[in-house]
Amino acid sequence: MTLLLSNFAPPLCFIALSVFVWTDADRYTALGSVFPRTMAAAMAICSVLILIRSAAVLRANGRTSSPAERGGTESLGRPLSLLVVFGLWLFAMNTIGFIVSSAVAFVALTLIAERETFAPKRLLLIMVVGIGGIVGVAALMSDVLMVPLPRGILF
Amino acid sequence: MEILGYFSNALEPTNLLLALFGVAVGTLIGALPGLSATMSLAVLVPFTFTMDPASGLVMLGAIYTGALYGGAYAAILVNTPGTPSAIATTFDGFPMAKRGDGALAVTLATLVSVFGGLTGALMLLLLAPPLARVALQFGPAEYFWLAILGLTLIAALSVGNQLKGLVAALFGLMLSMVGVATVGGDLRLTFGTNALIGGINVVAGLIGIYCIPVLFDLVRTADPHLDPPQGSHVAGFRLREAFSILGRNKFNLVRSSVVGTLIGILPGAGGSIASLITYSAAQRASKDKDSFGKGNPAGIIATESANNATVGGGFVPTLVLGIPGTPPDAIILGALLVQGIKIGPTLFTEQAEITYTFIAGLILATLFMLPVGLLIGRYAYRSIASIPKAALVPSIAFLTVVGSYSIQNNWYDVVIMLVLGVIAWLIKEVGYPTSPIALGLVLGSIAEQGFVQTFLIGRAQGDIVGRFFQSPISLFLVTIIVMGLLGPALRSLWKARRRQRHPATEAGRSEASK
Incomplete structure (x- = not known):
């Protein structure tokens, strides 16, 4: 079939x-x-x-x-989870704001992509660096490149 | 001798620094999918208005050439073309990176980009006025066939799946039809939503088609994204190995650079067609055709030299005829006009100082690509390979969102990017290639404009079909298209017949080739 x-x-x-x-x-x-x-x-x-x-x-x-x-029989669970997170992220971007929604999505995607043994320190480091990067890129976009990002009810 | 004097202007410390800065910024921007040369040029153009005209133009030229080269990084390391010109670089670049030759692929891309860029700039310097006349020979029918040539070449490259490649290319063309029609102004395939009136943005579409399937594949398997082998023989720039490969591919390199320049001269054609045509030519000329698409360095040599050669080629119609071939050319043309420079054939005589300083700056910027590119490339491959998936996936996802949003500050572009990405992933899963979809989207408007204009002229002349095949250029392009489509089938038919007639000889040959 x-x-x-x-x-x-x-x-x-x-x-x-x-x-x-x-x-x-x-x-x-x-x-x-x-x-x-x-x-x-x-x-x-x-x-x-x-x-x-x-x-x-x-x-x-x-x-x-x-x-x-x-292609093998890998599970579709993770790709589907990724798709759901992406969809929610896009929806939340306009409502709660670009930075907050991106930070939450970053954390969720980190957890979806993590394949190795659960290492809280390592994950925390990735998340902190990632969220710092998000804030940096958002500042670059809105203050240097003059690209107004969606603000939403938060920021 | 006079030209050498203008070159010394470009060698002023300020101009040198601006060229270096421009190349570094351009390379980084080009490497990030979604951040295009057009965007960076548009943002930085106002700053050049306060500069000396030559300095401003040197910087803009450097950003453009750096951005076009930077597209190769994402193509090789993440399987996502940073710019449309780098679509064909993904074919062999990513397989090379995957098997541990990422540093070699980046070094090769750098060396051939410099060679291609220099070829284009030198042809601009020496042959601009006569080359501009070539561009004028291309009418609507020729443009239509040129776009179709690009699409059929990419379909023909889908080994064993030519029909699927063609269908994918046609699907890409249909995506390009969404929104207001290029000719006629009809609203097409918008499904009643205002979000689609502006059509599907090419860059957002490319991000979706290439990045989303990469993300899905990354989370789907536990395999590492790249698997660099350990050892001193694979560390560093691998320059000696790269030069040795270039020595074996010198004809491919020269041919691709010259063809890239010539295609760059045609307004609108750009690096995506140039790199595909040269890739296809390299594959046809190679004795080892089957290794293309599996990490053959000759593929990268062809595509990267050609797409950088289009920079110089693209400036030929821009400077001589005032017809910008690509959006970055148009921005630089705007900057030239703001500086009070009159575009036209007399530019090379009446305003020789600025023109030749600009070209000299372009040559310098191309030369700067070598140290900048090698330095970035040395660390880029190792860095991307060492980043864990848990960090790589959200980072790429974030860049896709920022990249597609920032093109027009439009949330719908992000949604379209995601939807197209999911469609591309599904299509890929059922065995259809996705690169023809991307190219169909890129070339759709050129193809449609050429098609409809030729149709109109033909109808007015009472000979629609004849109009499409009237000129020698059209006939030449059609011949290549037919050969590209039927070539693989005829070759396998010929091989099969030969095998039937001389089974012993053919068996011996296949053994020897092993």
Whole structure:
């Protein structure tokens, strides 16, 4: 099932995307639609060719190799946690402020990425240096490069 | 002789210091994904208004050339191109760093960047007016084919996955269509949200496409990010080894530098196309094609010499025609205009002093890249390799957020960066290459503008298809595109037939090659 999914789902998604772009181009002027339509058609053709090739390989070999399978069976827990932290960070950036949200996210990401034996001193050092760096970069951005960072209710 | 006099202006202590400062700042900025040469130039331009014109321009040129070179660091050490020009450097740079040759890769990148930069600057110095005429030969159809050439080359480089590479490139082109249309002004693929009206920012997109999958991979496995082997033979600059490799790749180096300069002359084309074309040429010319993408130093030699050569090339149309090829060129052009310098073919005669001092400053800045780059490179690889993942992951994540936010001070850019990063990771997981997506995003507007303008001219002339294939340059580019797409398939077909006809000879050959 995973093999079928990884070989056939992406080209089907790309075909769906090209159909969407083609139909969305109905709303555009002739000038605005000519390029999207040409590219959508090219994408659909290439995706169909990929489907045909995948089917042929599947028929010939009985099974196809899945890149996910080739890559091993590492857990997706950490990447998903990272994604959640990233999402919350972006949400919190505007509400509680750039520096505070970044500091909290830094700590959370440090814990997610930590693979070695739990060493409180080492982690504390990373966090202190990291948070110092965040404050430094934020000062550089807002005071030197004049990039106003989101302030939120804190800072 | 007169030119040598102008060179002595550039050698004044103030100019030397400014060039050194510019290269160091530019290199550090270029090494950080999201902080671009354009941004640093834009911030520092006002400071140059109070300076002597030549000094100000020397500093701006130095920042630009340093930033373009700095992009190689992130490409080699973190697998993330610091600038779009360094996309192709990731192909062999990161595998080299991964296997413990990061210091060698950085040294090679430094040496060839200096060579490429000098080639571009010297061609600007000696051949600017005639080279500018080459740029004028490129019309909309030629630009369209040039962009398509870049995309097909990167797709063709996706060994065994050419079709997937093409689909990924087309996906990148579709991403570039989001927002207001380049020609026609339609609002496209915005899903009714104002956040997408401005389109997908190229730099934010690149950060997402390259950095987010790197972060996911870092937290997913327990393997170290880089694994430098211990021992004296891999420590230090590894200059002798680098020169030995350069000696074996001298033709590749010269070809890539000259081609990089010539592509740099074409406004808009820039380092990303130059580095891909030269990378592809290096791979085709190599006897060991299969090692490309797995850490072949020839790949870095081709891409880094070419993208630095585009600096000098890019100044040809900027100075002679007043047509800036890239955003940094446009900022420097603005600085020139503010200083009261009149752009045009007479620039090299009527305002020779400032022009030649600027070019001399560019050459000096390129030479300064050698000590600055080697010094930074020596410690960068060891530092990145020694940083634990627990510190590396949050640091890269923070830089991605700051980098994508600071481009336009826009929170939506950060969201778009994250979304594109997740899409790129998923696409990578199912076996599609992500570099064509990035290049599609970079080249999309050039491709569309060329396509639509050619379509319009062709329609007015009553021969749309003919217009696309009318000029010799277009036909030449189309021939390379077709060869690039069909070449690998035809080569394997030819090999298979040969094997069928002479099985014994082919078996002997494959044994010998092992």
